[in-house]
Amino acid sequence: MKKHKFTRPANPITVKVAEDINAKTHTLMGMFKDFTNEEKREYRRNDITSRLAGAVMKAYAKFKDNDRCSYETYADMFIVSEFKHYIRDYARVIEIESVTVSCDRPVNGDDDAPSHVASMVETRNTVEQAIDRMDFADIIRILRRTNRLYARVFSLRRQGYKLSDIAPMIGVADWELYDVIWPATKEAVKKIYDYGR
Numbered sequence: 001m002k003k004h005k006f007t008r009p010a011n012p013i014t015v016k017v018a019e020d021i022n023a024k025t026h027t028l029m030g031m032f033k034d035f036t037n038e039e040k041r042e043y044r045r046n047d048i049t050s051r052l053a054g055a056v057m058k059a060y061a062k063f064k065d066n067d068r069c070s071y072e073t074y075a076d077m078f079i080v081s082e083f084k085h086y087i088r089d090y091a092r093v094i095e096i097e098s099v100t101v102s103c104d105r106p107v108n109g110d111d112d113a114p115s116h117v118a119s120m121v122e123t124r125n126t127v128e129q130a131i132d133r134m135d136f137a138d139i140i141r142i143l144r145r146t147n148r149l150y151a152r153v154f155s156l157r158r159q160g161y162k163l164s165d166i167a168p169m170i171g172v173a174d175w176e177l178y179d180v181i182w183p184a185t186k187e188a189v190k191k192i193y194d195y196g197r
Helices: 015-031 038-062 071-097 136-146 148-158 163-170 174-196
Strands: none
Touching: 015 038, 015 071, 038 071, 136 148, 136 174, 148 163, 148 174, 163 174
16 A cells, blocks of 8 residues: 555644644634624634634545645645635624614614724724724725735735745745835725725
8 A cells, every 4th residue: 555645644633733723713813803892702712713623624534645735734725715714704793793773772782792882992093903894805906006015915914824924925035024015014004994984
């Protein structure tokens, strides 16, 4: 029987896969800061983690020993897909929760739900809180007209890639991305958001 370079591990959640899940969970938690209730925040974290872990289980069931793709790389494709689905699904939740009959009444008659006024936070000019109020696709589309590099960096960051991963993908040194390109990208996104408000 032929021995393959990449084999299926005994445990579907390897150390690298666990790190990948934690990193993407952290990214999603940073993207959606609309909930201030600690209990809801913990529920959201568990929900994200379980969905990403579920994606890993699908990858584990389908992975076959081979010579071209490691299990971790294969699992990451499923994690990234679920990551994107989560952004889409939760954006809809935020949209529903932001609809209210009266500004000072909780949405949908749920006493635990935020009111429209409560959702109008003081620090709304930060990029992280701005992007959940404007469609990602719109920001990227507008950004692409002025600077395709910034649009690509923002798109990759939104997909959950770390800055250290993005630097080689766009062919620049780490320091250039951290010190020049990423701050400029955030500023450009903020300007688009402020203009579109």
